[in-house]
Amino acid sequence: MARVLILGGGFGGVVAAERLAEQLGDEHQITLVSRSRQFVFYPALVRLAFRKCQREDVSFNLRQAILSHRVNFIEAEVARIDPDARRVTIAHGEVEGYLHYDYLIFALGRRLATERVTGFYEHAHHLMSVEKALRFGKAVAEFHEGHAVIGQCPGARLPVPIYETAFALSRLLEEQGERDRVKITIVSPDPPGLHLGDSEVTVALGKALAAHDIEFRPDFPIDRVTPGAATTSNGHGINFNLLMLLPPFQGCSAASYLGITNDEAYINVDWSMRVVGLERTYAIGDCVNFTGPKMGHMAVRQAEVAAANLAAEIAGHIPVSHYSHEVRAVIDEGGSDSIYLHKDIWTDEPASVRQGRFWTWAKRAQEKYWEAAHSR
Numbered sequence: 001m002a003r004v005l006i007l008g009g010g011f012g013g014v015v016a017a018e019r020l021a022e023q024l025g026d027e028h029q030i031t032l033v034s035r036s037r038q039f040v041f042y043p044a045l046v047r048l049a050f051r052k053c054q055r056e057d058v059s060f061n062l063r064q065a066i067l068s069h070r071v072n073f074i075e076a077e078v079a080r081i082d083p084d085a086r087r088v089t090i091a092h093g094e095v096e097g098y099l100h101y102d103y104l105i106f107a108l109g110r111r112l113a114t115e116r117v118t119g120f121y122e123h124a125h126h127l128m129s130v131e132k133a134l135r136f137g138k139a140v141a142e143f144h145e146g147h148a149v150i151g152q153c154p155g156a157r158l159p160v161p162i163y164e165t166a167f168a169l170s171r172l173l174e175e176q177g178e179r180d181r182v183k184i185t186i187v188s189p190d191p192p193g194l195h196l197g198d199s200e201v202t203v204a205l206g207k208a209l210a211a212h213d214i215e216f217r218p219d220f221p222i223d224r225v226t227p228g229a230a231t232t233s234n235g236h237g238i239n240f241n242l243l244m245l246l247p248p249f250q251g252c253s254a255a256s257y258l259g260i261t262n263d264e265a266y267i268n269v270d271w272s273m274r275v276v277g278l279e280r281t282y283a284i285g286d287c288v289n290f291t292g293p294k295m296g297h298m299a300v301r302q303a304e305v306a307a308a309n310l311a312a313e314i315a316g317h318i319p320v321s322h323y324s325h326e327v328r329a330v331i332d333e334g335g336s337d338s339i340y341l342h343k344d345i346w347t348d349e350p351a352s353v354r355q356g357r358f359w360t361w362a363k364r365a366q367e368k369y370w371e372a373a374h375s376r
């Protein structure tokens with residue numbers, strides 16, 4: 001009998017638990033620990049902020065869903081991992097003390113390093129949780145004129161919701177007859193696109209931004225926010241009446257002292273999703289040290305690969321599944337300028353780019369599919 005412990009109940013952790021429950025015999029024990037029983041479907045948070053869906057549409061109760069797959073679910077905070085003793089310290093929650101394991105999967109997502117931007121916490125909105133998205137939505141509803149600044153701080157690695165927020169704001173103001181009273185600017189440390197040198201996406205995005213009269217300011221690495229102004233490390237500033245910024249990301253703190261991460265605490269893994277330098281341990285999702293944006297579909301694919309290889313390892317076989325790092329993203333413009341991009345990040349093949357209203361529909365259909373498939 002093997003005890004498999006999965007840390008984190010997001011896209012990666014949930015899919016890993018489901019796949020292992022399918023592949024391992026009943027004699028093996030699977031336990032998932034996460035700090036909240038609510039699973040959050042993050043790609044819908046822009047729509048939540050703009051009141052296109054409700055809070056209950058973007059989350060579901062993980063305990064009910066997971067239990068139906070014969071996985072033990074524990075709502076608790078992971079504090080520390082001791083690989084030599086093969087145990088995890090649980091700080092508070094339904095269980096306190098130690099959980100012992102034979103095999104471990106890290107799926108703890110990213111940490112928001114808001115402390116790296118002075119004044120971020122006090123003066124900027126963001127979209128990285130249901131509560132923050134609702135709070136930003138309230139500010140949007142009260143905003144009728146002035147300068148809206150939307151962007152990402154250095155290290156945020158999540159461009160899709162930046163563009164979607166700017167497009168949604170532009171459309172809302174048009175519907176309210178207020179578009180000409182508002183200037184919208186996107187700020188980013190990077191050029192337009194998804195950090196992939198993808199020129200076709202840059203061109204498509206540039207056209208969509210121009211059609212909405214949205215300004216794009218690249219090379220804008222914000223490191224300080226004060227009431228009404230954001231400034232960069234290279235001395236530039238921008239005034240705002242409404243500010244939504246994605247904060248810098250880091251890997252999970254629970255792995256940062258184990259000697260298995262890079263200097264931003266992202267965990268080093270190989271193509272089989274095994275942690276480099278630690279036996280019987282896998283890592284998946286936003287917490288791993290791969291280049292490019294951090295995305296939910298990558299976490300799902302990595303979970304499938306890790307589950308297959310962990311099941312093989314328990315059976316005494318060599319790894320059977322190989323991860324290839326691809327981005328598949330839809331940037332929902334709300335209409336015919338929505339963009340789909342597919343690119344294999346580890347090869348020089350150019351990105352495949354499609355554009356049209358269909359992709360708006362496809363993104364919403366995917367949301368419904370995810371809920372139907374995982375919240376039973």
Ligand SMILES: Cc1cc2nc3c(=O)[nH]c(=O)nc-3n(C[C@H](O)[C@H](O)[C@H](O)COP(=O)(O)OP(=O)(O)OC[C@H]3O[C@@H](n4cnc5c(N)ncnc54)[C@H](O)[C@@H]3O)c2cc1C
Pocket residue numbers: 007008009010011012013033034035036041042043044045046076077078079107108109110127128129158160161252254284285286287294295296297298299329330
């Ligand atoms: C606004 C927004 C829009 C997005 N849009 C898209 C999109 O269009 N397409 C796309 O592919 N991706 C999108 N993403 C990115 C996607 O949501 C993430 O890549 C994905 O959630 C990563 O999955 P994960 O399992 O690695 O981490 P998460 O989903 O973050 O899950 C991590 C889990 O670990 C738990 N946890 C963390 N620390 C602890 C601890 N110490 N103890 C116990 N539990 C802990 C957390 O509570 C959480 O349940 C978007 C994200 C946001 C915020």
